[in-house]
Amino acid sequence: MENALSAEPALTLDVARRVLDSGPVVTVFGEPMLDGWWHGSSTRMAREAPAPIVRLGRKDSVPGGAANTAVNLAALGARVRFVGLVGDDEPGAAVRDLLAEAGVDVTHLLAVPGIRTITKTRIVVADQVMVRLDEGNDVHPSEALDRLAEAAVAASEGVDAAIVCDYGTGMLGEPVREALRTRAARPPLLVVDARNGIPWAPLRPDLVTPNAEEAGTLLGAPLRSGTDRAGTVAAEASRILAASGAAAAVVTLDRDGTVLLEQDGGIHRTWARPASDKQASGAGDTFASALTLARAAGLPLPVSADFAQAAADVVVSRSGTSVCSRDDLLRHLAQFADSALAADDLVRRLAGERAQGRRIVFTNGCFDVLHRGHTAYLNQAKRLGDVLVVAINSDDSVRRLKGESRPINPAPDRAEVLASLSCVDYVTVFATDTPIPLLERIRPDVYAKGGDYTIETLPESEVVLGYGGEVRILDYLADYSTTAVVDRIRTPAPVTEDVARLEARAKRGRRSPIVERRAGL
Template structure:
């Protein structure tokens, strides 16, 4: 009866033997189209249910793939490389591997992948972060959020509890409060310089990228994930409203700088956000001297005005996958078209 009245089912099987058999048969009989998330030590045992999502941890994923993760292994990379085998072994539509300090990695049958990064903690704690992640992931997905958004939100919830002593939970208020803290996310020049200096003194490689990031979409998040993977710390510099207006036209940006900074800062792949008012980020590049300056576009380094500034101090320039502004423009046009249609239907639009 409980299954029949639910929008989602989370199956947690820790290998005690209580769930296989009658419970498995009942789930098979009443599966219908409800969301099924399986969090089990032995995921092969549940593959016949064809789960929507499975959430193996690093050890469980390694066993499924007959791999051994060494202490310095690129676990996310190894899981991504073996994604087809992982999906086949679990029978799932999508796998979200939870990799503790390395965040999480989503792979699915469409060939897509999405990465989150965990907020670091100084000491290992028994916090219930894994259970929190699965619970939030399921709730968000059952509420209709896209899978990648659900994964990002679940990472935030896990970060909340992992920074608390002992075992904890993340309430709705906790989650809202944590996300609300990003509304004042943009750092000033001096504060950012101090933060970058501290990260560099700890031996971390600094990556800088920039853009308007107005009306954030999947192309943006893919690009920022790629930029993060180039180093250890990702700094995102946003064009100010005035700078974006000069670059994009008088009707942009749609979202003010503070709102754009809050959204970008909430992404787990982003470590710091700042806002610059110049037409190019060259002054910021010269001040921060990032190890890597990342730019998305269909051009060569020779075409970039920033290249001489990066090369002057021995930095590297990385050209990432092109994120066309047409995708943002198309989203804006759709929104405005729908608003216009709604106003006309209500009799408030133009005749």
């Protein structure tokens, strides 16, 4: 999984394009479903029962369950194989046709007589789901499960990644789990998205994606709404990873975004972009699909989580079981490409945020070469309120502060990278040496600054405290700084014995692949 994308520190439009153009081969194992969205109108109640009479109009059928995951992957540019069972019935044929139309390989989608394809039909009136009708049984003949296990092994050969989508119907039971556990060739990346991740722990997945309820199952206790669920997840990281058997986990918390947990103790938070309430379904499938694609393409885990969050933000703003396509995601990310707001625009936007009762957090800096210290700091700042504003020094201001060799990246590029982080809500550029004039205009509730400062040494403190605001000094990661990163880049790597030997061979006319790469050939 190590490639040029492995070094990317943040999600930019260019990084997203390279991921979407990578075209990995991904196998999806899971329960295919047919989602029905039947729309109608209702103006009166039935005489025979206290129930509304619905006059049906448009009927939409789309792939649901694991089939939705497969369609999302295909729409994002992956080459997808699907493994699952459907009934030998009309809904099963519809699922097969819809998957094939989306470009998914359905060679290993098995039609089994005697079982009914799982369907979930929602009756919608005036954008309100009135009732959901579920059909399909959870009983699968042992012979069918044995065939499915064989298909799962065959479909996972030669792939870049595989994702398990287990909704707990019994389809992905012990025969399939054992076949995948004992297969000769393991995919480079195994992702498990399961209602109950514990039975999948023996497979030692690279990544699991439990939601809040599923994380509660792993912990043996629910994550209660109205509490600091993200904080609980971070505190229980070792237990979640141990119970799932995974190298890493991304716990999805709907409106609260996600929390990435890594074995080395690394924690990364993503933040969901606010969206109006819609009857959306399947955003978790979109997130898991985009996360799998990004990791298969070689993006680091934190950036992969941001990539997946962006895709999920696209679908939660829509109604029904929705799909995020390549073009959808690029259009969404393009909003942040020219993302630095002028001061007047920022003041107007923040007035609207305050009118909705949101707490404004402000921080500032050069943010020249984004690194882990920056992202950890910005996530800390976001947790102090509801809206995070990041003000960056203009190029001239950076030169005055850091010298003529800086900035490395111009202000528009720095603004785009910062705006792509899900924890950042607004970015602006200021030309003065301090952000005091800007602070006097927007008067944030909290002014946050890194731990290499104190309240007493900050010239901004007097202004913020004077209007009744709060100054917070955040943790300082001493091992991370832009200067240190730049110094490492500019310092030639030591020539090892192996590299010296290869360069000597190249001088004798036998050029090695490593030397060719170093030479840019």
